[in-house]
Amino acid sequence: MSMPAEVSVLIVDDEPDMRSLLRLLIESADEGLTVSGEAADGPAALVQWEQTKPSVIVLDNRMPGMDGLDVAAHILHEQPEQRIVLFTAHLDEATSLEATRLGVGRCLSKTRVDEVAGIIRRLAATG
């Protein structure tokens, strides 16, 4: 398996402490991961995505206004090969099915946040 030299990650979550935690976990993983940007809501995420063109997006689902699936639908419509981890506190079957239908690469429950770095790396390595 070839490993990309550098994997840039965009963090999207409306909870500041969760963003801080994700950044800490990603940056300290020592697996060639960097954080290219953070966004607290959907519209800001789209702006960051346009500007930074990250390898992977860690995307919270439940956000005020535009939720994670809305953001994913928009991005995947523009760029179907974009890798996205849907990162959600409440992962139910309907959400998983909808994410798969849209082409989201991976869903992760927030209670397994400590696995996030490994998952990003594996997702970036696919295809």
Add this chain to the structure above:
Amino acid sequence: MSLRPHPRTVAAATTAVALLAVTTGLVSRAEHNGADAAQARTQRAVDRLIEQRSAQLATLADTVQPEFTDRHRTAHGVMASLDVATFGGRAVLDSRLAIRLPHLASGGPLDLETLRGEEIRRTASAATDRGSPLAVVTPVTHGRAIVVLWPLYDGALPATTAGRRALQAGWALAVVHPSWLVDPAVQTARALGYGTVVVGPLPASSGLPGTVVDDAVAVRVVPGGPGRPLLGWVLLTALAIAVAGGLALATRRRNERDRARSDAESLREQIRLLADLGVTAQETLDVSLTLPAILLQLSSRLRLDYVAVMTGSEPQLVQLLALGSRPSASMTLRFPLHHSLRTVGVLEISRSSPVTTTEQETVQAIADVIAGSLFNSDLFEREQAAVQRLQDVDRLKDDFLGTVSHELRTPLSILVGYSAMLRKRWETMAEPDKLAAVTTIETHVGALTNLVNDLLDFVTDRNSAQHVNLTPVRLAVPVRELVERYRPLLGRHELSMDLDEAAEVITDARAVERILTNLLSNASKYSPAGTLIALTVRNGEEGVSLGVRDHGPGIADTDRALIFERFYRGTTDAARSTRGTGIGLTIVRTWLEMVGARLEIRSQLGVGTHMSVVFPRPDQAALPEAGQIVWREEHLPIARGTVQA
């Protein structure tokens, strides 16, 4: 041939005959005396008799009127209904006639010598041209005649043009049966030896009431020359009776057949109308669709000038729908809308022509259909509302479960993540980073604690009232302690405190905790990071207030009535973008009620919100507006106090 006169006709005839007979006797005596005084007495007696009968006559006229009008409606005017037959120089006439004697106008005695055979026809023809009714004349023999008529007051406006013209011209309308009038009158007259019965106008001095008087005539028998032998007269009369009876019977049968046919057609029409409206009413439960259709059909089929449906009961009737403009109340007919033993409204109609009894029965049946529709529609709407409420509650419950799940898992996942990171990298992490991680953990533990408390309160608050433990509390003490414990709830806000240390209240310690943590949590969630949250305890005239003032967006007017409803989370952008379960203020209100405190709210959009809980002091019996939430339209107090580190 058997003759079975109509009962009403019998009544009329009996009245007439009685009057004739008595009058004859009276007049006879007066003539024997040959004195004017006797004549005057006779006239008075006649007047009295007429007076006695006038009420009966009016009643009779009312009852026979429908027959009269029915008859004329199907024929071509008054004359067409008049059958004149001549048998051996005798003319007999139909049973129902409109009568006028042209001679009455002049006031002179009627000379019937001229009214015979062809002359009757000529007179009838002339009367037709004038649109007037006709005299009834039965010439018995040449030179001798008996005129029989009985005037009746026609209580309502005649239905035919000819009838109305006649009334306008002062004609009396009469309903008589010739067989019953001719025979006894002739017999009586002949038995007494008088040859002529003369009809003249009623004297103005008779003093009889109403229109009956105006159109009434007196009947007199005057002495004539000796008639033919009685037997001959009797035979002739019998013949006349037989002929008249036969004709009358045939006419009645034909009339009855016509009427039955007309009634059957009318009934079929009414049944068709009812069936159509029944179908319309069944089409949908939405009365706003069926009612206009029902009223339109009703109005067009019965040619109504006005129809309206009103709901409620007198005097609070509310018009639902009306077609046509409403005439005065006296011109309308009202039909109650009954359903399930109660009146739900009124159906009101109006038509220039009279509404028949059958039509009225139909309209009442339609009123019942409408009442059923209204009742069902009302029931349907209530069912719909109940279903809607249940759906709303179900949706709120789903939202709530989703929210609670999210609100619990977010801090939990942060706790998991930070503790995992601390454990793995404890050796390599810088001390400030460790401290920051622990502080974050504390913040989210605080948020979790508050959320769990909220949920427990929410589940148990309905049963907690009996366990309230009201004791004197120096308010600043628990407030300071709670602020210390729940400091993480305030996140990145500044906090100032201005506490009256001496202020004492009577309350339950749990109420202070639950109310304060929810108010602080809201102030923190709904105002931008870095802004000031001011906490105060003040001793006022009405009690001791615990105030939390934020510098958030304020509460929209539309949200005021709703923010204390469970699960409601506001409509402003700030409210929508903020996390929460929507039960915090519901819990605050429950505790207010339990400890008899009052919440005063001052809020200005774009400026902030000040929530102030007023607790009763130990020396106060009860607080005004205890348990209430009071919105104050006042400017927000300036935040004062020492900013806490």
